[in-house]
Amino acid sequence: MEALKGITILDFTHVQSGPTCTQLLAWFGANVIKIERPGGGDITRSQLRDLDGVDSLYFTMLNHNKKSITLNVKDSSGKQVLEDLIKKSDVFVENFAPGTIERMGYGWEEIQKINPKIILASVKGFGPGPYEECKVYENIAQCAGGAASTTGFLDGPPLVTGAQIGDSGTGLHLALGIVTALFQREKSGRGQRVDVAMQDGVVNLCRVKLRDYQRLKSGPLREYSQYGKGIPFTDTTPRAGNDSGGGQPGWILKCKGWEDDPDAYVYFITQAPVWGKICNVIGKEEWLEDSGYSTPEARLDKLEFIFDTIEEWTKTKSKHEVISICDPLGIPCGPILSMKEIANDESLKATGTIVEVDHPIRGKYTTVGCPIKLSDSKADVKRSPLLGEHNDEILSDILNYDDEKINKIKQSEAMK
Numbered sequence: 557m558e559a560l561k562g563i564t565i566l567d568f569t570h571v572q573s574g575p576t577c578t579q580l581l582a583w584f585g586a587n588v589i590k591i592e593r594p595g596g597g598d599i600t601r602s603q604l605r606d607l608d609g610v611d612s613l614y615f616t617m618l619n620h621n622k623k624s625i626t627l628n629v630k631d632s633s634g635k636q637v638l639e640d641l642i643k644k645s646d647v648f649v650e651n652f653a654p655g656t657i658e659r660m661g662y663g664w665e666e667i668q669k670i671n672p673k674i675i676l677a678s679v680k681g682f683g684p685g686p687y688e689e690c691k692v693y694e695n696i697a698q699c700a701g702g703a704a705s706t707t708g709f710l711d712g713p714p715l716v717t718g719a720q721i722g723d724s725g726t727g728l729h730l731a732l733g734i735v736t737a738l739f740q741r742e743k744s745g746r747g748q749r750v751d752v753a754m755q756d757g758v759v760n761l762c763r764v765k766l767r768d769y770q771r772l773k774s775g776p777l778r779e780y781s782q783y784g785k786g787i788p789f790t791d792t793t794p795r796a797g798n799d800s801g802g803g804q805p806g807w808i809l810k811c812k813g814w815e816d817d818p819d820a821y822v823y824f825i826t827q828a829p830v831w832g833k834i835c836n837v838i839g840k841e842e843w844l845e846d847s848g849y850s851t852p853e854a855r856l857d858k859l860e861f862i863f864d865t866i867e868e869w870t871k872t873k874s875k876h877e878v879i880s881i882c883d884p885l886g887i888p889c890g891p892i893l894s895m896k897e898i899a900n901d902e903s904l905k906a907t908g909t910i911v912e913v914d915h916p917i918r919g920k921y922t923t924v925g926c927p928i929k930l931s932d933s934k935a936d937v938k939r940s941p942l943l944g945e946h947n948d949e950i951l952s953d954i955l956n957y958d959d960e961k962i963n964k965i966k967q968s969e970a971m972k
């Protein structure tokens with residue numbers, strides 16, 4: 557049985573942050589009803605389209621396993637349908653701009669009056685404070701959450717990362733908040749608010765960078781390659797290029813074919829316990845006896861030279877050869893994999909992390925399946941809904957409206 561079977565989620569989310577949250581809950585078996593504006597629905601249906609007139613990959617890859625109902629909640633019949641749905645639901649999720657849900661008439665006070673057991677889960681860009689009214693997208697969250705200032709190279713501008721830590725990261729945080737609130741409701745019998753600000757979600761993921769800011773008060777960060785180059789630190793965490801975030805120095809190194817293949821690289825970590833094996837494998841046995849290299853402390857001011865030397869060796873091997881030599885020796889390293897390699901990775905396909913889905917209009921496409929594996933609740937990825945595909949089903953099966961009522965609503969402005 558699916559873990560969240562029997563839980564009904566009203567999914568009033570759009571774009572990426574909210575939809576990633578409700579998609580996860582749908583994978584765990586919740587009945588997720590996506591409410592969309594009649595006409596175009598979630599704006600991402602028509603954004604970044606690769607095929608004319610077909611729901612974009614942007615939309616399909618974020619809205620699997622959901623049902624779609626079109627509803628104009630500014631119309632009186634639409635409001636009635638929404639309120640009936642709220643009475644039948646466990647969770648109401650939204651990620652509108654600040655103040656929007658209140659203007660619609662469904663803020664926390666109102667929604668609770670309709671159903672005191674409901675959980676209202678919201679994503680906003682910022683929590684209370686000077687920016688609380690701001691609209692926010694992914695890269696703004698990455699910048700305002702501290703990630704961009706610590707990403708990139710020391711001599712370059714701040715950089716955003718390809719991983720969607722602002723949107724999908726916040727969706728993950730929200731999903732955890734929702735299941736926690738559902739768990740508490742088992743004992744309290746009451747719903748509650750779950751709020752996650754995208755800035756907060758990114759700050760949470762930047763914990764180690766806040767750690768380093770505080771460590772600076774005690775002196776330079778000696779595991780940063782900047783230290784070995786003699787470049788002074790300022791009073792805040794610097795951009796650290798490809799330095800490892802932990803206490804074991806690491807860097808991205810070129811492999812055979814790097815001149816033509818932008819992804820012919822490995823991430824290589826000079827983990828202290830396997831230093832001897834690293835020296836042996838790259839043919840630098842003399843470093844083993846040399847007091848300038850034999851301890852992690854001694855190596856800190858020469859990391860650039862050490863990695864340049866290791867790279868002379870990695871450049872003679874493909875990235876996969878480097879891994880197959882280092883892995884049995886316990887030397888931590890990993891390949892730089894392109895999206896093409898990820899999409900075609902047989903082991904990711906075997907575990908259901910990469911899946912192929914068939915869509916009635918688009919045809920087959922590749923997407924990311926559920927990355928969280930529950931042994932008793934298998935996540936079966938089902939295609940995203942067409943706009944309003946489940947209008948009849950929701951009105952009749954969930955709300956138990958009779959045919960006359962259904963026809964009246966469908967004729968009204970609520971679904972047009």
Ligand code: COA
Binds near residue numbers: 571573651692
């Ligand atoms: N029926 C009637 N009206 C609807 C509706 C429906 N089913 N669905 C949406 N609307 C209306 C809203 O009421 C709102 O109208 P109003 O401003 O007149 O009150 C309007 O559509 C637009 O909604 P909004 O969320 O404000 O969209 P936006 O395009 O202006 O902003 C974001 C988009 C993402 C910037 C904004 O929603 C936001 O900041 N969200 C919070 C942070 C977030 O999640 N960002 C990441 C997105 S990946």
